[in-house]
Amino acid sequence: MAASSTAVVELGFAEPPESPLIAENFPSKIGGRPAWLNPEHILLADQVRCEVCCKPMILLVQLYTPEDYPPEAFHRTIYVFCCKNGSCHKIAWQKSFKVFRSQLPKDNIYWAENESSLDNTTKKKPFAKQCIVCGLLGSKMCGKCNQVNYCSKEHQIEHWTSGQHKIHCNTISTTSIIEEHNNQCRKLVLFPEFEIVTEQEGRDQEEENEDGERDGDNNSSNSKALVPVGDEIYENTSVDVDKAFLKFQKRIEPHPEQILRYNRLEYESEKNPGPLWVSDIDKPTVQDINPCPHCGQERTMEFQILSTLLNYLEINHLQQSSLDWGTLLIYSCKNNCHIENMYYINEILWRQNFSDDGLKWKRDPK
Ligand SMILES: [Zn+2]
Ligand SMILES: [Zn+2]
Ligand SMILES: [Zn+2]
Ligand SMILES: [Zn+2]
Incomplete structure (x- = not known):
């Protein structure tokens, strides 16, 4: 972009x-x-x-x-x-x-x-070094094994429990199992990627928008009401209708x-x-x-x-x-x-x- x-x-x-x-x-x-x-x-x-x-x-x-x-x-x-x-x-x-x-x-x-x-x-x-959980700076380290970095106490605790570090700390575990547990922990903390x-x-849509506020158009092809209110009410109370929202709705409708x-x-x-x-x-x-x-x-x-x-x-x-x-x-x-x-x-x-x-x-x- x-x-x-x-x-x-x-x-x-x-x-x-x-x-x-x-x-x-x-x-x-x-x-x-x-x-x-x-x-x-x-x-x-x-x-x-x-x-x-x-x-x-x-x-x-x-x-x-x-x-x-x-x-x-x-x-x-x-x-x-x-x-x-x-x-x-x-x-x-x-x-x-x-x-x-x-x-x-x-x-x-x-x-x-x-x-x-x-x-x-x-x-x-x-x-x-990054926090194993969230990727922020891992300025802290597990004091028991000195192998894993954390950004904060919060994520160290999270990793100890839901990341199963209490099992893996100072033991020899298979990397794939450790990674699986790390991902479980991240899933709880982070947004999905x-x-x-x-x-x-x-x-074409751009131009339509540039033409300005044609909110009053008799857009007969558009059978869908833009706001979920009765036609009559819509006609008579256009002042109360959120104009920006109507424009927004129209603009994003194609995608x-x-x-x-x-x-x-x-x-x-x-x-x-x-x-x-x-x-x-x-x-x-x-x-x-x-x-x-x-x-x-x-x-x-x-x-x-x-x-x-x-x-x-x-x-x-x-x-x-x-x-x-x-x-x-x-x-x-x-x-x-x-x-x-x-x-x-x-x-x-x-x-x-x-x-x-x-x-x-x-x-x-x-
Ligand atoms: Zn500047
Ligand atoms: Zn973190
Ligand atoms: Zn440890
Ligand atoms: Zn908050």
């Missing part, structure tokens, strides 16, 4: 991975452990703790989004972390998400382009299984198309989207995650406190600024919820 100079939106879809979603393949993905663009400098649990429950958050999405400018952004990945506990989001969603931008120049010591596989095995690269594949949104929309414009472009709002409420104010604290440049909408992603996360939607959103908007520094010795730059996430119209649709989209 890369910025374009036109307003074409790249749609993201979730698919089972065809090849391993490992760092050297620069993946865009949902869930699993992060594939670190910079494998030497990786995030610590303390940088990724939920500010409500204080547990380490887990990877929701990572997107590989290389840019032409500056050269330090030749490789570029955006990481979105979130707390798995829906109650935290209900209390303070701003404290239950974190977004990081990581970049690398074309010439770097980790992913050299013309490196032969022989070099790969002989050269020891300075890769950081899917590859994000992209496709351009149809241009209802899309989970993400990427529509960043090239950095020099004046006009950013902005998000596809899911509602007229809950829009961020100018103060909510601070300029980049490192270079002073504005942050613009880069991509948005849709509520359809929730279907892939294996969470119990019937639970009152389950994870939920209408859309998640990711705003990032327009400059892709590079700061020496800063490997992760915080960017901004804004959550917009559905209004009542949207909620009805979400429960019964047909």
